[in-house]
Amino acid sequence: MNKSIFSNRRKKLLSLMTDGVALIPSATYKTKSHDTLFPFRQDSNFHYLTGYNEDGALLVLCNNHASLKSILFVTPNDPHTELWTGRRMSATDVQKLTGVDEVIPMTEMDGKLSEFLIGHKKLYIDLFCNANFFNKMVDQCRKLSPKRSKVGHRSPEQFIDLTPVIGKLRLFKDSSEIENIKLACEISNKAHKMAMAQAKPGMNESRLQALMEYIFKCEGAQGPAYGTIIAGGNNATTLHYENNDMLLVDGELVLIDAGCEYNFYASDITRTFPVNGKFTPVQRDLYQLVLDAQIKAIDNISCGLTLNQNHDFTARIMTEGLIELKLLEGSVDENMEEKKYKKYFPHGLGHWMGVDVHDNTPSENEKDEEIQFKEGMVFTVEPGIYIPLDDETTKEEFRGIGIRIEDDILITKDGKENLTQSTPKSIEDIENACRAEPE
Ligand code: GLY
Ligand code: MN
Ligand code: MN
Numbered sequence: 001m002n003k004s005i006f007s008n009r010r011k012k013l014l015s016l017m018t019d020g021v022a023l024i025p026s027a028t029y030k031t032k033s034h035d036t037l038f039p040f041r042q043d044s045n046f047h048y049l050t051g052y053n054e055d056g057a058l059l060v061l062c063n064n065h066a067s068l069k070s071i072l073f074v075t076p077n078d079p080h081t082e083l084w085t086g087r088r089m090s091a092t093d094v095q096k097l098t099g100v101d102e103v104i105p106m107t108e109m110d111g112k113l114s115e116f117l118i119g120h121k122k123l124y125i126d127l128f129c130n131a132n133f134f135n136k137m138v139d140q141c142r143k144l145s146p147k148r149s150k151v152g153h154r155s156p157e158q159f160i161d162l163t164p165v166i167g168k169l170r171l172f173k174d175s176s177e178i179e180n181i182k183l184a185c186e187i188s189n190k191a192h193k194m195a196m197a198q199a200k201p202g203m204n205e206s207r208l209q210a211l212m213e214y215i216f217k218c219e220g221a222q223g224p225a226y227g228t229i230i231a232g233g234n235n236a237t238t239l240h241y242e243n244n245d246m247l248l249v250d251g252e253l254v255l256i257d258a259g260c261e262y263n264f265y266a267s268d269i270t271r272t273f274p275v276n277g278k279f280t281p282v283q284r285d286l287y288q289l290v291l292d293a294q295i296k297a298i299d300n301i302s303c304g305l306t307l308n309q310n311h312d313f314t315a316r317i318m319t320e321g322l323i324e325l326k327l328l329e330g331s332v333d334e335n336m337e338e339k340k341y342k343k344y345f346p347h348g349l350g351h352w353m354g355v356d357v358h359d360n361t362p363s364e365n366e367k368d369e370e371i372q373f374k375e376g377m378v379f380t381v382e383p384g385i386y387i388p389l390d391d392e393t394t395k396e397e398f399r400g401i402g403i404r405i406e407d408d409i410l411i412t413k414d415g416k417e418n419l420t421q422s423t424p425k426s427i428e429d430i431e432n433a434c435r436a437e438p439e
Helices: 003-016 043-048 079-085 091-098 108-116 131-144 163-170 175-199 205-218 231-237 279-298 307-324 332-338 427-435
Strands: 021-027 031-033 058-062 070-074 102-105 122-125 159-160 229-232 253-258 260-262 267-272 379-381 384-387 402-405 407-411 415-418
Touching: 003 043, 003 058, 003 070, 003 091, 021 031, 021 307, 043 058, 043 163, 058 108, 058 332, 070 091, 070 108, 079 379, 091 102, 091 307, 102 108, 108 131, 122 131, 175 260, 175 407, 175 427, 205 229, 229 231, 231 253, 231 332, 231 384, 253 402, 253 407, 253 427, 267 279, 267 402, 267 427, 279 307, 279 379, 279 384, 279 402, 279 407, 279 427, 307 332, 307 379
Parallel strands: 021 122, 070 102, 122 159
Antiparallel strands: 021 058, 058 070, 229 253, 253 267, 379 407, 384 402, 407 415
């Protein structure tokens, strides 16, 4: 990506922070066991504002400094560490990549940071970040405070959560972000189609997971954007089942919630299909209910609507279907009043998506009003029904079934685009995809 993308984002963020300085640390390596580490994944906000993909860095955005508005502290090159973990970018290359005003070695941070904190009343920081980092920064401010030190200057006393401020910027995707999300969706679509063709009774869930993640990697994605869910039969009634270690059973459904991350952008697709390729009449009835609700939920989307409004709209359709199947009793209004659908459809209809699979949910304004859909926003639509095997209050034939159908939607100038519509979801298309020859 062009460095002007990152500097424009920083400029926009600075314009939202009146009288403020922001501190955004890079991700750090996390220990997996003893001296081995989890794979490194850059912090999403740090990446969004810099494009820089190494650890041990801190971005400072500074409104009141005369000339330096964006400063990046980076870990200097060190031949011994680099022998083990590879070359780091030089300060010159980091400057070229990110377009920040100055790159400073991390070793100088303790002395230099105060220069950027002085003159600001507000400190923008992720209030829920790594406690060590947060405490260290609070300490820096305390040392500078006129109330605490004889040589005090005007320095930050108000701490403001930076996450929803950046979250609001991240809601609007530019064309390069949309391109990345589309590519992620395309790769995930390929993996889902392959899973439909490959799944069969007796196969372990882990094998399907491996096959899908193999496609993610082969097609150039970094890997899964979140923990892949391959849930056969009753496992699908655990919403975030990630064990993926049981055998798929003839006559049962399998729910797959899997999406790759491509160039730092997520995709998020769920499909539910019969392990043996053919829906039973009961599975059909339940599946069609969820599918009708999901299609109507997508049809209902337009600029100005909100996630919660669409959730309530969809919950009503789900309620009507559940009454028709005699899973709920009474009138639609009574059931809606008491939110009885929650027994079967217990989660939200969807979430914002972008650099994170679950992007932040900022509010529209200080009154905490909900964000309305606008051009460039991306979110999921994912109704589901879950009836655990041990739910003795529900008719036996429905038990042990979990169904979710999930697509990723982009709001466009003229309406919306379903970015994952080529992943089969009608009963006919799914049964055909299950019959397809594995590629
Ligand atoms: N894959 C997690 C979710 O659908 O929200
Ligand atoms: Mn989702
Ligand atoms: Mn999902």
